[in-house]
Amino acid sequence: MSGRLVCAVLMIVALPTIWSAASAQTPKAPDTLEARVRACTPCHGVQGEGTDNDYFPRLAGKPAGYLTNQLIAFRDGRRRYAPMNYLLEYQNDDYLQKIAAYFSALRPPPQQPSVTEASPAVLARGKTLITHGDQMHGVPACSGCHGPKLTGMEPGIPGLVGLHASYISAQLGEFRYGTRTAPSPDCMQLVAASLTEGDVAAVAAYLASQPVPADPSPVARGTLAMPLACGSEPH
Ligand code: HEC
Ligand code: HEC
Numbered sequence: 001m002s003g004r005l006v007c008a009v010l011m012i013v014a015l016p017t018i019w020s021a022a023s024a025q026t027p028k029a030p031d032t033l034e035a036r037v038r039a040c041t042p043c044h045g046v047q048g049e050g051t052d053n054d055y056f057p058r059l060a061g062k063p064a065g066y067l068t069n070q071l072i073a074f075r076d077g078r079r080r081y082a083p084m085n086y087l088l089e090y091q092n093d094d095y096l097q098k099i100a101a102y103f104s105a106l107r108p109p110p111q112q113p114s115v116t117e118a119s120p121a122v123l124a125r126g127k128t129l130i131t132h133g134d135q136m137h138g139v140p141a142c143s144g145c146h147g148p149k150l151t152g153m154e155p156g157i158p159g160l161v162g163l164h165a166s167y168i169s170a171q172l173g174e175f176r177y178g179t180r181t182a183p184s185p186d187c188m189q190l191v192a193a194s195l196t197e198g199d200v201a202a203v204a205a206y207l208a209s210q211p212v213p214a215d216p217s218p219v220a221r222g223t224l225a226m227p228l229a230c231g232s233e234p235h
Contacts, residue, residue, distance in 0.1 A: 064101045113209050190228060
C-alpha cells in the first residue's frame with residue numbers, strides 16, 4: 001500500500017469519529033425566530049422597546065406592513081445604516097415579513113419618556129404642529145395620519161411614540177433631503193419639506209417627552225381621512 005493510500009484510508013476511518021465528537025460538543029442551536037432576533041435586541045431591546053442609547057428606534061407595536069417595508073429598504077440599500085444593511089443582506093421577503101410580524105406583535109411594559117431640556121414654548125409649538133399643523137405654512141397635522149394617540153395606522157403608517165428626539169429629527173432630515181424615501185407619492189417628503197429647522201426640533205422634543213399610551217396598537221386601516229395620499233399606504 002502506498003503512503004498516500006494509507007493516509008486516505010485512515011482519513012475515511014477516522015473522519016466519522018472526529019465528526020461526531022465535534023457535533024456532540026457543539027449542538028446546533030435551533031433555528032427559531034426567537035434565536036434569530038437575538039441579533040437585533042442589543043439595539044432594539046428584548047421586547048422591541050428600544051434601548052437607552054439615545055438614537056436606536058422602538059419597533060414594538062408598529063404596523064407589520066410598515067416594518068416589512070423598512071426591512072426591505074435596508075436590505076436593498078434604499079435606507080442606510082451599516083449594521084442593519086449587513087444583517088439583512090440576502091434575507092428573503094418571506095423571512096423579513098416574519099421578523100416584522102414578530103416585532104409588531106410585542107407589547108413591552110410602559111417606560112418613562114426621556115427628560116427633555118426643551119422650553120415650554122418649544123414643546124407648545126411641537127404640540128400644535130402635531131395636533132393641528134400650521135395651515136399658513138402648509139404643514140398638515142401629524143395626527144391626521146399618525147393617529148390621535150400617535151400610535152400609527154395599519155398597514156403602512158408607524159407610531160411616533162417611544163422614539164428618541166435625535167432619531168425623529170434625523171428621519172425628518174432624511175425625508176427632506178431624499179436620503180430616506182418611500183413609494184410615490186412620498187407624503188413624508190412633502191411634510192418634512194414644509195417644516196423649518198425649529199419646527200423639526202419642536203416636534204421631536206414634544207414627541208420624545210410623551211409617555212407611550214397604555215395600548216400602543218395602531219388604528220385600523222382606513223380609520224383616518226389622511227390630509228395627503230401616501231404611496232406606502234396601499235390604496
Ligand atoms: C447595531 C445596532 C442595531 C442592530 C444590531 C439592529 N438594528 Fe435595526 N436599527 C438600528 C438603527 C440605528 C436604526 C435607525 C437607522 C436610521 O437612522 O435610519 C434601525 C432601524 C430599524 C428599523 C426601522 C425602524 C423604523 O421605525 O423605521 C427596523 C424595522 C429594524 N431596525 C429592525 C432590525 C432587525 C429586525 C434587526 C435584527 C435582524 C436589527 N434591526 C438590528 C440599529 C440596529
Ligand atoms: C399624509 C400622511 C402623513 C402625515 C400628515 C404625516 N406623516 Fe409621518 N409618516 C407617514 C408615512 C406613510 C410614514 C412611513 C413612510 C415610510 O414608509 O417610510 C411616515 C413616517 C414618519 C416618520 C418615521 C418614523 C420611524 O419610525 O422611522 C416620522 C418621524 C414621521 N413620519 C413624523 C411625522 C411628523 C412629525 C408629522 C407632522 C409634522 C408627520 N409625520 C405627518 C405619513 C404621514
